[in-house]
Amino acid sequence: MLLVVGSVALDSVETPFGAREEVLGGSATYFSAAASLLTPVSVVGVVGEDFPLAQLEFLRARGVSLEGLERVRGKTFRWKGRYGFDLNTAQTLDTQLNVFADFEPKLDERAQKADRVFLGNIDPVLQMRVLDQVQRPKLVCADTMNFWIEGKRDALLRLLPRIDVLLVNDAEARQLAGEANIVKAAAAIEQMGPRAVCIKRGEYGAFLISGKEAFYAPAFPLAAVADPTGAGDTFAGGFLGLLDRLGKDDLRDLRQAVVMGCTIASFTVEAFSLDRLRDLTLAEVRARYQRFRELTEFENLHASIA
Amino acid sequence: MLLVVGSVALDSVETPFGAREEVLGGSATYFSAAASLLTPVSVVGVVGEDFPLAQLEFLRARGVSLEGLERVRGKTFRWKGRYGFDLNTAQTLDTQLNVFADFEPKLDERAQKADRVFLGNIDPVLQMRVLDQVQRPKLVCADTMNFWIEGKRDALLRLLPRIDVLLVNDAEARQLAGEANIVKAAAAIEQMGPRAVCIKRGEYGAFLISGKEAFYAPAFPLAAVADPTGAGDTFAGGFLGLLDRLGKDDLRDLRQAVVMGCTIASFTVEAFSLDRLRDLTLAEVRARYQRFRELTEFENLHASIA
Numbered sequence: 001m002l003l004v005v006g007s008v009a010l011d012s013v014e015t016p017f018g019a020r021e022e023v024l025g026g027s028a029t030y031f032s033a034a035a036s037l038l039t040p041v042s043v044v045g046v047v048g049e050d051f052p053l054a055q056l057e058f059l060r061a062r063g064v065s066l067e068g069l070e071r072v073r074g075k076t077f078r079w080k081g082r083y084g085f086d087l088n089t090a091q092t093l094d095t096q097l098n099v100f101a102d103f104e105p106k107l108d109e110r111a112q113k114a115d116r117v118f119l120g121n122i123d124p125v126l127q128m129r130v131l132d133q134v135q136r137p138k139l140v141c142a143d144t145m146n147f148w149i150e151g152k153r154d155a156l157l158r159l160l161p162r163i164d165v166l167l168v169n170d171a172e173a174r175q176l177a178g179e180a181n182i183v184k185a186a187a188a189i190e191q192m193g194p195r196a197v198c199i200k201r202g203e204y205g206a207f208l209i210s211g212k213e214a215f216y217a218p219a220f221p222l223a224a225v226a227d228p229t230g231a232g233d234t235f236a237g238g239f240l241g242l243l244d245r246l247g248k249d250d251l252r253d254l255r256q257a258v259v260m261g262c263t264i265a266s267f268t269v270e271a272f273s274l275d276r277l278r279d280l281t282l283a284e285v286r287a288r289y290q291r292f293r294e295l296t297e298f299e300n301l302h303a304s305i306a
Numbered sequence: 307m308l309l310v311v312g313s314v315a316l317d318s319v320e321t322p323f324g325a326r327e328e329v330l331g332g333s334a335t336y337f338s339a340a341a342s343l344l345t346p347v348s349v350v351g352v353v354g355e356d357f358p359l360a361q362l363e364f365l366r367a368r369g370v371s372l373e374g375l376e377r378v379r380g381k382t383f384r385w386k387g388r389y390g391f392d393l394n395t396a397q398t399l400d401t402q403l404n405v406f407a408d409f410e411p412k413l414d415e416r417a418q419k420a421d422r423v424f425l426g427n428i429d430p431v432l433q434m435r436v437l438d439q440v441q442r443p444k445l446v447c448a449d450t451m452n453f454w455i456e457g458k459r460d461a462l463l464r465l466l467p468r469i470d471v472l473l474v475n476d477a478e479a480r481q482l483a484g485e486a487n488i489v490k491a492a493a494a495i496e497q498m499g500p501r502a503v504c505i506k507r508g509e510y511g512a513f514l515i516s517g518k519e520a521f522y523a524p525a526f527p528l529a530a531v532a533d534p535t536g537a538g539d540t541f542a543g544g545f546l547g548l549l550d551r552l553g554k555d556d557l558r559d560l561r562q563a564v565v566m567g568c569t570i571a572s573f574t575v576e577a578f579s580l581d582r583l584r585d586l587t588l589a590e591v592r593a594r595y596q597r598f599r600e601l602t603e604f605e606n607l608h609a610s611i612a
């Protein structure tokens with residue numbers, strides 16, 4: 001079983017292709033929508049009294065356990081952002097932590113027995129508190145961001161030795177390592193603990209580096225992207241969802257997991273919020289996964305060339 | 307035989323890893339250094355009296371014909387640029403056209419019989435004049451840039467129907483097509499004439515799109531990049547060099563050509579100017595080409611997943 005801790009949020013998003021107010025969002029929401037296509041998922045998080053729980057019914061129907069999603073007095077976490085034509089970078093207009101400010105994650109017995117854990121992009125102190133409660137995780141992956149790399153660096157550095165794969169974007173990897181070259185940055189991050197670093201690159205795909213091994217997957221070419229929100233978290237959901245389903249995580253598995261991450265993320269961005277994920281089927285996912293092969297396939301050089 | 311028209315220049319370059327003054331550069335120089343590893347190349351271009359012709363000896367030794375490189379009164383084309391830690395974008399500090407300002411390309415009999423032509427990034431009016439002199443080219447590829455897309459749009463639009471593959475970066479493709487989405491932009495450019503568009507993406511690799519087919523190759527992961535100058539032109543050199551060597555250009559060949567372009571470009575950026583290209587061997591190129599396979603290889607999903 002796969003455990004995720006992260007935000008369950010109400011997002012207000014504006015892109016060149018439309019806008020939505022107070023729609024379903026949050027890292028744990030996106031993650032579990034993706035991962036639950038592949039494996040059972042438990043969510044740890046918190047929402048306020050104002051949260052429209054009915055909107056999570058589709059997750060429950062897909063086998064997501066929401067037992068660990070506390071509902072407390074106060075308002076739900078809110079994020080407001082805008083994207084320009086460069087869909088790789090969001091401009092955050094407003095963040096209201098609300099009930100997340102006092103969040104004290106408590107794992108029930110089932111969650112404590114999770115095999116694999118995704119620590120969504122929250123305070124590394126909270127990420128650690130969640131991890132402390134998991135008895136024997138086989139694989140732990142985490143996301144983080146500039147805010148924590150700068151403001152909670154010590155807590156993050158204490159967490160990293162307990163992480164197997166860190167999932168970040170180029171800028172975050174560079175900032176964490178203090179190194180502009182991304183190959184060197186990944187190597188420096190491996191020295192901090194993780195055995196692999198997965199660099200999420202938006203429309204340029206994803207890059208996994210582990211020791212001397214490197215693997216690239218492109219982003220699936222889409223003629224229309226509505227809203228990139230959640231791409232990174234659904235990438236993580238596909239990545240960990242496949243690894244939990246496979247029950248193993250050697251480098252061959254990690255490569256497949258990267259492609260699965262890119263596959264599900266490519267559906268996410270086709271619509272606002274979780275609209276494309278609600279009815280997404282594993283058969284659709286599988287069909288697109290297979291199209292990734294055509295995207296990178298090429299022949300060997302003829303023997304005469306050398 | 308492969309013909310290239312472009313600049314033969316003296317570059318002054320500064321990157322975070324060093325600086326060089328008045329070193330060998332220019333699109334035709336970089337292109338022919340790359341392509342000549344694979345096939346015979348003829349250069350059409352112009353230099354001034356101040357140009358150190360001895361520096362091109364290594365090209366001649368590699369079978370590059372410099373018969374079409376005029377030497378005229380005046381000073382050689384000069385470019386001065388700087389890169390920050392974001393090595394994807396050069397800041398141009400100075401451009402002196404010098405003898406290039408009055409360049410009137412004249413092809414000798416041999417050049418007129420070229421099978422394949424690369425029109426380097428120069429005024430589309432000059433690109434057309436070169437092309438007009440080639441009797442029966444089997445494949446024509448061209449590069450261009452924001453300056454011509456804006457200032458010589460009509461000339462460029464007249465040229466495009468005679469181009470097979472346009473090689474540009476993301477921003478240039480978007481500007482030419484007036485379309486932010488790169489898949490739509492490539493489709494719009496195909497409507498202007500070329501049967502394929504190859505998007506050069508610096509550290510993110512390259513993307514070829516032709517009708518419904520798409521192909522991605524990553525950039526080779528390098529722990530040290532000294533100077534990205536010439537990466538695009540050596541990409542083009544590897545691309546066309548391989549196609550000329552193969553003597554065909556269906557989509558399977560174009561895929562191989564993209565990988566060959568990425569391969570040779572990855573050597574270019576390891577050192578300043580053409581320093582890494584001078585002694586580069588086809589055996590080294592072949593070995594690295596084969597490593598591209600490992601970078602993108604992944605397994606099919608197990609049949610149980612769907």
